Amino acid sequence: MPRFSRLSLAPLLLPALACLSMPAFAGTPHVHGQGLLQLVREGETLWVELTVPAMDVVGFEQLPTQPQRVRDVEQAAQRLGDVAHLLKLPPAAGCEVQTASVESGLLPVAAQAPRHHADHDHDHDHDHDHDHDHADFHGHLELSCKRPDALRSVEIVLFVTLPRLERLIVQSLGETSAQEVRLQRGGDYRVVLP
Numbered sequence: 001m002p003r004f005s006r007l008s009l010a011p012l013l014l015p016a017l018a019c020l021s022m023p024a025f026a027g028t029p030h031v032h033g034q035g036l037l038q039l040v041r042e043g044e045t046l047w048v049e050l051t052v053p054a055m056d057v058v059g060f061e062q063l064p065t066q067p068q069r070v071r072d073v074e075q076a077a078q079r080l081g082d083v084a085h086l087l088k089l090p091p092a093a094g095c096e097v098q099t100a101s102v103e104s105g106l107l108p109v110a111a112q113a114p115r116h117h118a119d120h121d122h123d124h125d126h127d128h129d130h131d132h133d134h135a136d137f138h139g140h141l142e143l144s145c146k147r148p149d150a151l152r153s154v155e156i157v158l159f160v161t162l163p164r165l166e167r168l169i170v171q172s173l174g175e176t177s178a179q180e181v182r183l184q185r186g187g188d189y190r191v192v193l194p
Contacts, residue, residue: 030134032056033166037086037158040173041193044148046095050086050139054106056164061135064106077102079161080139088155094146105135156189 035052054061057080058072079085081100089095145151159165168183174194181191 030136033164035158035162035165035168037156037168037170038173039154039170039191039193041148041151042175044145046143046145046148046151048083048086048139048141048143050080050137050158052080052137052158052162052165054104054135054137056162057137058106059164061106061133073104073106076137077104077107080137081141083141083143084157085161086139086141086156086158088157089143089145090150090153092147092150095143095151096145098142098144100139100141102137102139104137106137151193153190153192156183156191159183159185159189 030053032053032055035050035056038047038049040047040049057076058069060069064070064073081102083089083095083097083100156168156170158168166185170181170183170191172179172181172191172193177194179194183189183191
């Protein structure tokens with residue numbers, strides 16, 4: 001799914017976000033302990049995009065086969081699809097979620113895992129040591145804000161939601177400017193929006 005595909009300014013603004021993220025992810029797009037949060041504000045709409053390693057969300061990156069791990073993945077997807085687990089928005093802005101979705105390579109199998117696991121007897125729960133076995137969670141939210149002028153800053157609450165997360169790169173884009181802020185666990189979690 002292309003990022004921010006519904007933005008009318010996307011052809012102009014996405015290169016700016018790409019340039020901001022290059023130092024953070026050049027050569028290592030999947031970094032345990034580090035997530036990427038993109039906020040785009042256009043008129044009354046705020047788009048929120050999140051990418052974070054599954055290891056930081058559920059503590060594993062292999063396809064879940066145990067019922068508890070399947071539930072962990074499903075519950076994590078629900079949490080990441082709820083803006084209250086990502087950001088604290090100013091109440092005066094009157095923002096309401098219009099659409100929300102969460103994707104992960106762990107989700108399709110997670111929904112089918114109990115049936116799939118029962119179809120054969122061998123154990124899938126052994127440890128794997130494959131450098132290429134990485135999974136991420138990707139959250140996509142679109143909010144409509146009645147008073148966008150009151151949306152000057154947000155407080156990031158993702159460090160509470162994800163205790164394994166250590167660093168978060170926050171890229172924010174307004175109609176006239178862009179910025180990147182790097183947050184660390186234990187630091188200031190307030191981000192001023194451009």
